Amino acid sequence: QQQVKQSPQSLIVQKGGISIINCxxxxxxxxxxxxxxxxxxxxxxxxxxIRPDVSEKKEGRFTISFNKSxxxxxxxxxxxxxxxxxxxxxxxxxxGTYKYIFGTGTRLKVLA
Amino acid sequence: NAGxxxxxxxxxxxxxxxxxxxxxxxxxxxxxYWYRQLPEEGLxxxxxxxxxxxxxxxxxxxxxxxxxxxxxxxxxxxxxxxVRGDSAAYFCASSPIRDGETQYFGPGTRLxxx
Numbered sequence: 723q724q725q726v727k728q729s730p731q732s733l734i735v736q737k738g739g740i741s742i743i744n745c746x747x748x749x750x751x752x753x754x755x756x757x758x759x760x761x762x763x764x765x766x767x768x769x770x771x772i773r774p775d776v777s778e779k780k781e782g783r784f785t786i787s788f789n790k791s792x793x794x795x796x797x798x799x800x801x802x803x804x805x806x807x808x809x810x811x812x813x814x815x816x817x818g819t820y821k822y823i824f825g826t827g828t829r830l831k832v833l834a
Numbered sequence: 835n836a837g838x839x840x841x842x843x844x845x846x847x848x849x850x851x852x853x854x855x856x857x858x859x860x861x862x863x864x865x866x867y868w869y870r871q872l873p874e875e876g877l878x879x880x881x882x883x884x885x886x887x888x889x890x891x892x893x894x895x896x897x898x899x900x901x902x903x904x905x906x907x908x909x910x911x912x913x914x915x916x917v918r919g920d921s922a923a924y925f926c927a928s929s930p931i932r933d934g935e936t937q938y939f940g941p942g943t944r945l946x947x948x
Binding site for chain 1 (some may be wrong): 838840865867874876877878879882889890893917925929933936937938939940941942
């Protein structure tokens with residue numbers, strides 16, 4: 723019940739295309755869902771995050787869509803660029819705790 | 835405005851040696867978290883510390899691993915008698931408050947056990 727399932731494991735997208743990464747969770751107590759971006763040899767950096775009281779959050783080319791009833795959330799990268807090539811992790815946590823539960827990661831490659 | 839700093843960035847140890855990983859949180863942050871990332875896997879929570887206190891070490895192996903966050907100085911993750919299975923990237927994160935929404939991650943220490 724503490725798992726966060728992430729798919730796909732890897733993704734190849736043409737420059738200018740839309741990258742979509744999906745995550746699913748089971749614990750309905752989760753109330754904070756961040757996405758992290760990690761470049762090789764670097765630590766994860768917060769990209770965007772959402773709470774369940776909204777169904778969508780957009781920051782620049784990055785959008786989180788949240789479906790509370792389905793217990794799913796996804797990251798959409800619009801107009802994907804080669805510089806977006808990285809590993810993306812979804813995570814979940816809930817108020818009153820500090821443990822992030824991470825998905826297994828999606829390795830995104832954007833072709834020039 | 836320095837972020838989370840970790841050193842060393844890379845550490846090579848032979849089986850049976852000790853590994854000491856250091857983490858300096860963002861200035862002003864008093865909450866430190868350690869995570870381990872095995873190859874091709876996500877990050878797994880290990881331990882949560884405040885200054886001079888271990889709050890939750892439920893993700894840490896019972897033997898050979900220990901962590902501290904002294905009143906002065908960096909947080910230390912110590913692995914005694916390392917084995918090949920300890921080879922991983924170890925990330926430290928910090929936050930300003932306990933239930934901080936955002937944990938800020940350091941660049942990690944990549945431990946290789948020969």
